[in-house]
Amino acid sequence: MxxxxxxxxxxxxxxxxxxxxxxxxxxxxxxxxxxxxxxxxxxxxxxxxxxxxxxxxxxxxxxxxxxxxxxxxxxxxxxxxxxxxxxxxxxxxxxxxxxxxxxxxxxxxxxxxxxxxxxxxxxxxxxxxxxVRQPRSQHNSRKQARRNIAEHYDLSNALFAEFLDETMTYSSALFDTRPADESALAEAQRRKIDRLLDTAGVGLGSKVLEIGTGWGELCIRAAARGARVHSITLSSEQQRLARQRVTQAGLADRVEIELCDYRDVDGSYDAVLSVEMIEAVGYRFWPMYFQTLDRLVAPGGRVAIQAITMPHDRMLASRNTYTWIQKYIFPGGLLPSTEAIIGATESNTRLRTVDVVSLRQDYAETLRIWRERFVQRRDAVADLGFDEVFHRMWELYLAYSEAGFRSGYLDVYQWTFAPTGRRQWNS
Structure with a gap:
């Protein structure tokens, strides 16, 4: 060579x-x-x-x-x-x-x-x-959370369309075979969403809250089951495209997509869903995040999340550290550990685990496909106004993330909770 x-x-x-x-x-x-x-x-x-x-x-x-x-x-x-x-x-x-x-x-x-x-x-x-210490300016207050989300997700819908599949789903897929074929990505994304909807019991007449809209695929699949969906996002670009996609699917009468912070939502829902959103919440706000999920889920309902995790000792060591990912990719974010999730739910909420499954190898394959597509579309990305430094930055980000899952340093879980426990805190 x-x-x-x-x-x-x-x-x-x-x-x-x-x-x-x-x-x-x-x-x-x-x-x-x-x-x-x-x-x-x-x-x-x-x-x-x-x-x-x-x-x-x-x-x-x-x-x-x-x-x-x-x-x-x-x-x-x-x-x-x-x-x-x-x-x-x-x-x-x-x-x-x-x-x-x-x-x-x-x-x-x-x-x-x-x-x-x-x-x-x-x-x-x-x-x-x-x-390097994390800047206080990135801490996820309501105002700053919207800025942090916009810095990544409002870059350009056209940019994400260059490497995502037709579902515009920006989270781990669930493949039926590995190594994964690029042509199977869209179906694997639908399989991932359907599994989450199944574990949350979403069906005809379900009242569903989605925290973190993405570009609308979960809304579409939940509404197609006959559910009524209230989806919230802090990204105006995602809201715009997700609304278009819902309308094109003929489901606008069943789906509301609102620009709203999760802390400001009221109501009671049969299912509360959140796919790879906890990573953007920030260490200080994890208890509030789970308390909000607990507050919003109806008795007998389900909370289902998809969450990327890192080892607990590394999470504790890096929770106040400023990282390359935070500086250039996801400002204000931090990956939780499984211990942190269990601790936050059992200490602060009624939520108790009823189902959990790892998609670690699936995420490695998902990221490989995204990275290969991104590299292949270098010229198209440049035509959107993104320079060579940006291209190197995103290639490194996608490769770094893929490596995290392949090495076992990172994991990702579909995690379903039921409000069957007792809170250990005074509300």
């Missing part, structure tokens, strides 16, 4: 749009921390089944050329970014073209499998001093 060692960097980086990508850390501290980061990175890479190739011909790692290969085009610049800003710097280094890979998802999967082992224990003690 031939490796392209030419400098891989966008022709221009718009410093107004990407100030921290355009600016390389400088000064004595950046040089020293960069040198330390370089030594640690090379040490870590040598222990993994990957190859790292440098411009001077140095190759670190296994000799097998078929293994995932990372090509470092600007070693000192990458090291300074990582030394100064950790994983944020690593991501910004990819956005700037300081490094590339022949198999970015495979490379990040190997890093993900050994994530907790790559930094020596003696240095892990200093983690609280080195990480």
């Amino acid at each position: 031939s490796i392209d060692l030419t400098l891989s960097t966008p022709a221009t980086i718009d410093a107004r749009r990407w100030p921290d990508v355009a600016q390389v850390p400088d000064g004595p501290f950046s040089k020293v921390s960069g040198a330390i980061a370089d030594r640690l990175f090379r040490r870590a890479a040598a222990r993994l089944p990957i190859r790292v190739v440098y411009p001077d011909g140095t190759v670190i790692g296994a000799a097998d050329p078929t293994l995932p290969t990372m090509v470092v085009h600007r070693p000192e610049v990458m090291a300074r970014r990582v030394g100064r800003y950790g994983l944020i710097g690593f991501g910004e280094s990819y956005m700037a073209g300081d490094w590339s890979s022949t198999d970015i998802a495979g490379l990040l999967t190997e890093f993900g499998k050994r994530l907790t082992e790559l930094i020596p224990p003696v240095l892990q003690r200093f983690r609280p001093l080195a990480v």
Whole structure:
């Protein structure tokens, strides 16, 4: 396999749009921390089944050329970014073209499998001093939550249409076979939605609340069963397209899609559904989120969510940390752990688990298909006004997410609750 060692960097980086990508850390501290980061990175890479190739011909790692290969085009610049800003710097280094890979998802999967082992224990003690703290401006108050959601979901409906399937569903599918075929994605998304509707008991005459509309596929499938659906979103772009799709399906008389914060909803519903929305709620607001679900579900009803999770110890360690994903992809977000979900429901609500199933491998396949489509449609994305730095950013985001599920670092569950317990808090 031939490796392209030419400098891989966008022709221009718009410093107004990407100030921290355009600016390389400088000064004595950046040089020293960069040198330390370089030594640690090379040490870590040598222990993994990957190859790292440098411009001077140095190759670190296994000799097998078929293994995932990372090509470092600007070693000192990458090291300074990582030394100064950790994983944020690593991501910004990819956005700037300081490094590339022949198999970015495979490379990040190997890093993900050994994530907790790559930094020596003696240095892990200093983690609280080195990480970047999450800005308070991203905390999900009602006003800020709408800004945070808009920053991602209001980018462009046309952008999402380039890599999503015809259902415009932006969450894990549920495949009947793996590895998944791209042509099976739309049906797998419908299968995922139908399973969630089934576990929530949605049928003729059901009164349904959906928290987080997406682009309307769940609304359509629930209404087609004869349910009446109240769906809420904070994305004006999603609301607009979801309403169009519901109308085109001839179901507008059964579906209301409202621009509304989940905390402001009133009423009583037979089924309360929320697909991959808890990740945007924020650590401080998880108890309120579940209390709201508990308040809105009728006696005898069901709450069904789809939630991405991370290990509990990593969640606790990173809950106040500012990450690359928060800075560039999902401001204000944090993945919960299964322990956090159980703790929040059992301590604060009547909600008790009645069904739970993992879709981890399905999400890895879903993300692979999205990433491959996104890369194939590079020119179409550029025609929408998104530059090369944005393209690298989103390719890294999709690959990073895929790697998280393939490595087992991340999981995703369809989780169904019934209001059968007793609250442990005073309402």
